[in-house]
Amino acid sequence: MANQPELLVEELALLGEGPLWLPESKMLMWVDIEGMCIHQYSPGMDVKEVIRVGERIGAVVPAADGRMVCALQSGFAYLDLTSKGLEPIADPERDWPNNRFNDGKCDPAGRFWAGTMPLEGDSPAGALYRLDGSGMVTKMLSGVGCSNGLAWDAAATSMYYIDTPSGRVDRFDYDVLTGNIKNRRAAFHLPSGQGSPDGMTIDLEGMLWVAHWGGSCVSRWNPVTGKCLETVSLPVSQVTSCCFGGEDLDELYITSARAGLSEEQLRTEPLAGGIFKYTPGVRGVPANVFKLK
Ligand code: ZN
Numbered sequence: 001m002a003n004q005p006e007l008l009v010e011e012l013a014l015l016g017e018g019p020l021w022l023p024e025s026k027m028l029m030w031v032d033i034e035g036m037c038i039h040q041y042s043p044g045m046d047v048k049e050v051i052r053v054g055e056r057i058g059a060v061v062p063a064a065d066g067r068m069v070c071a072l073q074s075g076f077a078y079l080d081l082t083s084k085g086l087e088p089i090a091d092p093e094r095d096w097p098n099n100r101f102n103d104g105k106c107d108p109a110g111r112f113w114a115g116t117m118p119l120e121g122d123s124p125a126g127a128l129y130r131l132d133g134s135g136m137v138t139k140m141l142s143g144v145g146c147s148n149g150l151a152w153d154a155a156a157t158s159m160y161y162i163d164t165p166s167g168r169v170d171r172f173d174y175d176v177l178t179g180n181i182k183n184r185r186a187a188f189h190l191p192s193g194q195g196s197p198d199g200m201t202i203d204l205e206g207m208l209w210v211a212h213w214g215g216s217c218v219s220r221w222n223p224v225t226g227k228c229l230e231t232v233s234l235p236v237s238q239v240t241s242c243c244f245g246g247e248d249l250d251e252l253y254i255t256s257a258r259a260g261l262s263e264e265q266l267r268t269e270p271l272a273g274g275i276f277k278y279t280p281g282v283r284g285v286p287a288n289v290f291k292l293k
Contacts, residue, residue: 011041011275014032018103020287028040031060038068065292076131099116099117107176108156126163127141132293140181148241150162153202160200171187195217201242204283235271240256242255250284251279252280257272
């Protein structure tokens with residue numbers, strides 16, 4: 001029988017996003033942006049936990065000191081996993097209450113990149129920010145419609161980025177020493193009728209795995225040739241992001257969303273919002289960690 005994705009855990013998110021594998025604790029973590037919480041799940045032990053943060057949360061990343069860093073609607077903040085306490089770091093959009101943080105990830109040097117989007121409408125009012133280990137925030141891009149997937153290649157010379165309404169995955173030249181990006185160009189476009197690009201991750205062979213919002217699949221791409229290599233169908237339409245995990249980083253964990261679906265759509269895709277597991281036959285790379293300076 002063909003390799004098929006299966007439901008990992010019956011934990012249906014309104015807007016599941018930002019899956020993250022934590023190798024030390026062997027936990028999968030993801031956020032429910034509209035559910036205003038972080039989920040933790042250990043696939044082997046069947047241990048579940050929900051951390052409520054009390055506001056929309058776009059992304060969470062591990063910090064080198066054992067804490068987590070969150071991109072909340074109120075800005076960047078540390079999260080202590082033991083006390084569950086939040087400690088604000090910086091809020092670059094204090095004057096933009098109609099925006100919220102969306103997807104984010106750390107770069108190979110340990111800087112946290114996270115972007116924003118308008119809560120309503122599709123004006124390009126969002127931006128992409130970079131939080132450095134010193135606590136300084138730099139606006140790296142403006143005019144963003146819906147800031148989403150991020151990935152860096154193994155050589156740490158390219159950064160891949162998705163602004164969802166563009167329908168593309170873009171590539172930048174990336175300078176690991178300074179954290180600067182330049183020379184933006186399209187790596188590839190998603191074919192029409194297959195939804196919009198949302199979150200993504202990169203595998204050991206340098207290929208990108210892209211979640212299709214409204215497209216019921218995840219696809220694997222060669223970002224150099226722009227060729228699609230594989231498409232993995234899912235029983236849910238709003239596929240939001242994916243990451244590699246498991247002890248050998250050989251499983252792909254995929255998030256999805258229920259928010260915005262009609263009663264009728266929810267009847268035809270009852271697992272919407274679930275987390276799925278797929279065995280792709282290739283390994284991923286460990287998530288980068290936020291490095292404090
Ligand atoms: Zn997303």
